[in-house]
Amino acid sequence: MAAPVLKFSGPVLPDGERRELFVVGDTVTYEPVAGAERAVDGWIVPGLVDAHCHLGLGEHGAISDEETEQQAIEDRDGGTLLIRDCGSPVDTRWVQEREDLPRLIRAGRHIARTKRYLRNYADEVEPADLSAAVAREAQRGDGWVKLVGDWISRDDGDLTPSFPAADFAAAIATAHEHGAKVTAHCFGRDVLTGLLDAGIDCIEHGTGLAEEHLELMAERQVALVPTVMQTEKFPEYAWSGRERFPAYSRTMTDLFVHRRATLMAAYDAGVPLYAGSDNGGVSRHGNLAGEVIGLAAMGLPREYALGAASWRAREWLGWNADLAEGAPADFVVYDADPLADLSVLLRPACVVLRGRVV
Numbered sequence: 001m002a003a004p005v006l007k008f009s010g011p012v013l014p015d016g017e018r019r020e021l022f023v024v025g026d027t028v029t030y031e032p033v034a035g036a037e038r039a040v041d042g043w044i045v046p047g048l049v050d051a052h053c054h055l056g057l058g059e060h061g062a063i064s065d066e067e068t069e070q071q072a073i074e075d076r077d078g079g080t081l082l083i084r085d086c087g088s089p090v091d092t093r094w095v096q097e098r099e100d101l102p103r104l105i106r107a108g109r110h111i112a113r114t115k116r117y118l119r120n121y122a123d124e125v126e127p128a129d130l131s132a133a134v135a136r137e138a139q140r141g142d143g144w145v146k147l148v149g150d151w152i153s154r155d156d157g158d159l160t161p162s163f164p165a166a167d168f169a170a171a172i173a174t175a176h177e178h179g180a181k182v183t184a185h186c187f188g189r190d191v192l193t194g195l196l197d198a199g200i201d202c203i204e205h206g207t208g209l210a211e212e213h214l215e216l217m218a219e220r221q222v223a224l225v226p227t228v229m230q231t232e233k234f235p236e237y238a239w240s241g242r243e244r245f246p247a248y249s250r251t252m253t254d255l256f257v258h259r260r261a262t263l264m265a266a267y268d269a270g271v272p273l274y275a276g277s278d279n280g281g282v283s284r285h286g287n288l289a290g291e292v293i294g295l296a297a298m299g300l301p302r303e304y305a306l307g308a309a310s311w312r313a314r315e316w317l318g319w320n321a322d323l324a325e326g327a328p329a330d331f332v333v334y335d336a337d338p339l340a341d342l343s344v345l346l347r348p349a350c351v352v353l354r355g356r357v358v
């Protein structure tokens with residue numbers, strides 16, 4: 001039996017025009033349908049996008065399919081209907097078969113330097129094997145590869161690039177030959193020039209970005225996913241390294257002190273910013289709203305911060321930006337205006353994924 005046609009009404013973002021929206025099958029239409037069942041009235045927002053999330057990753061590495069499913073459900077119930085996974089030690093392709101779980105774009109497994117990342121998270125390689133690892137993950141993923149650009153070097157006692165710039169450049173070229181884009185975890189400054197000169201497509205965290213990087217990123221529209229809930233933790237990292245790695249503590253403190261100015265300089269330069277919760281690993285899933293609130297707290301206009309987690313991010317990842325006639329029926333309804341009060345995002349009134357209320 002066909003599912004009933006559902007009718008939603010209220011302001012439809014991003015333009016905020018008040019409309020009656022019908023869901024027929026898994027798509028949206030504005031052509032009135034007789035006998036449609038009245039669903040929920042409220043502010044209608046195109047399905048949220050978590051541009052940096054980890055499904056199948058727990059505090060100590062890989063987790064079970066049951067736990068992964070729970071993460072995906074928590075994300076979905078928070079309104080996240082499209083996830084760009086930024087590295088997972090397990091194969092989560094099965095999530096894509098599930099109609100009730102968010103749409104998923106995978107990046108394969110993180111690629112890091114040997115013993116230079118969180119244990120059990122990444123495929124850890126030496127420079128000579130980097131390109132081969134990138135080719136492998138490019139084939140496993142959905143058009144993205146994730147590199148760990150920098151991490152603490154216990155030998156140097158500071159944050160340093162994971163690989164020499166020439167190896168990064170070769171790896172990025174390899175990914176591009178395989179049709180995959182590349183993003184990299186970058187906390188510090190030193191790794192950035194090499195990655196950007198080599199044509200990287202996106203930077204995660206990006207707390208070390210300087211003016212010359214931002215100009216180049218804006219010019220080439222290289223994305224930045226600033227993960228402000230993650231960078232909020234830098235003082236903890238600085239604290240934990242204070243005795244054995246004082247230089248690292250100083251670097252992390254300095255990056256933290258400047259993180260707001262860095263982010264706003266990126267925004268002012270015209271770098272496209274997207275919201276990523278960095279959920280998975282040590283943080284819990286479902287709180288992309290917290291990242292939007294965090295972005296606004298740093299000084300981004302509310303509309304830009306929400307767009308970074310919805311319409312602009314959808315377009316960036318090749319989905320429908322807005323809920324135009326015939327668009328996939330992926331949206332979230334809120335009982336108040338989220339742009340007037342971002343805390344409204346913490347409590348979706350109704351989540352519709354592939355035309356179904358979940």
Ligand SMILES: [Zn+2]
Nearest residue numbers: 052054086278
């Ligand atoms: Zn991450």
